[in-house]
Amino acid sequence: xxxxxxxxxxxxxxxxxxxxxxxxxxxxxxxxxxxxxxxxxxxxxxxxxxxxxxxxxxxxxxxxxxxxxxxxxxxxxxxxxxxxxxxxxxxxxxxxxxxxxxxxxxxxxxxxxxxxxxxxxxxxxxxxxxxxxxxxxxxxxxxxxxxxxxxxxxxxxxxxxxxxxxxxxxxxxxxxxxxxxxxxxxxxxxxxxxxxxxxxxxxxxxxxxxxxxxxxxxxxxxxxxxxxxxxxxxxxxx
Numbered sequence: 001x002x003x004x005x006x007x008x009x010x011x012x013x014x015x016x017x018x019x020x021x022x023x024x025x026x027x028x029x030x031x032x033x034x035x036x037x038x039x040x041x042x043x044x045x046x047x048x049x050x051x052x053x054x055x056x057x058x059x060x061x062x063x064x065x066x067x068x069x070x071x072x073x074x075x076x077x078x079x080x081x082x083x084x085x086x087x088x089x090x091x092x093x094x095x096x097x098x099x100x101x102x103x104x105x106x107x108x109x110x111x112x113x114x115x116x117x118x119x120x121x122x123x124x125x126x127x128x129x130x131x132x133x134x135x136x137x138x139x140x141x142x143x144x145x146x147x148x149x150x151x152x153x154x155x156x157x158x159x160x161x162x163x164x165x166x167x168x169x170x171x172x173x174x175x176x177x178x179x180x181x182x183x184x185x186x187x188x189x190x191x192x193x194x195x196x197x198x199x200x201x202x203x204x205x206x207x208x209x210x211x212x213x214x215x216x217x218x219x220x221x222x223x224x225x226x227x228x229x230x231x232x233x234x235x236x237x238x
Contacts, residue, residue: 031138036078037096037104039067042085043075046106049087064089068117069159080104080138081179082118082226084159095232098179113231116165120226121153137226154227168227176206176225177232183218187228191217 043050043059050056056075063071066086067079079085081104083096093114094106123135132147134155142157144164149155152170157163168174170190177187189210194203201221208215 031083031140032078032080033139035104036080036138038075039065039073039077039079040075042079042106062089069115083138084109084114084117086114097185098177099185115160116156116158118226118228118232119155119157121149121151121155124149124151152222152227166229168229170227174227175229176204176227178206178218178220178224179226180224181220183220183224186215186218187232188215188217190225193222 039060040050040053040056043056043065044052050059053075059065060073060075064087065071065073066084066088067073067077068084069086079096081096081098085094085096085106087093091111093109093111095109095113095117096104097107099105119136119138119140121134122137123133125133126147127133127143131143131145132149133141133143134149135141136155136157140157142155142162142164146164149164149167150170154168154170155164156166156168158165172190172193174190175187176190178184183206186206186208188206188208190204191207192205194205196202201223203219204222204225205217205219206225207217209217
C-alpha cells in the first residue's frame, strides 16, 4: 500500500496546498477517520518546524512533541478537531480547530488549556458491570460511572488522567461552534433545535446576538455543531 496521498484528492480539511507538487504524506490508521491530518504535515507544512520526515522523526523521538498529552506519537499519526498539540521545549501549545471552510487550523492556547481536550459524544451504551461507554467524535472510547451524558454533549477530558473534568450539555442556549459546512469556524448560541421526523438530521438555529460573539446567526444541521464554553474563544483553559 502506498505511503503517499495525492494532494488534489486530500480531504478538504487538510491544510495543504493542492497545486504544490503531486503527493503529500498519507495518514496512518487512527483517530478522526479520513479527515485526520498526518502529524508530519502539521510539523512541516503548517508550522515549518521540520523540513523532512527524518527531522520530524527525530523531534518526535525526543519526547518534546505531545498530542493530547502523549509523547509516544509517530509522524503519520492523524490529528484532528480539538486535539491538543504541545511543544514543551518551545513552550507552545495549540488546539486543532476548524477554520472557515472546514479546513483545520491551529489556535494558540495557554498551558492550562493544553492540559485537557474537548470531545463530542456520538455514541453511548451501558456495558457489563454497570458502567457507561461513550464514543467521542474522534473514535476515542471512555468508560464512566456517570450515565447522565447524552449524545451531542461535550466532555472535557484530562490529558493525563483521561478522566472527565467538565460536561457541557447539548441544549438550547448552549454555546457552540460549527465544525463543518459553510459556517465552519463560526460560534454562537443555540436558539432552537428543530427535530426532523424520520432519519434526517435535526436542524439547529444558532444566534450571534450576545457575547462573546455578535453577528447575523446561521442555520445548520446537528452533526455540524459542537458545544464549547467561552474559554474556547480566547485560548484559555476549559
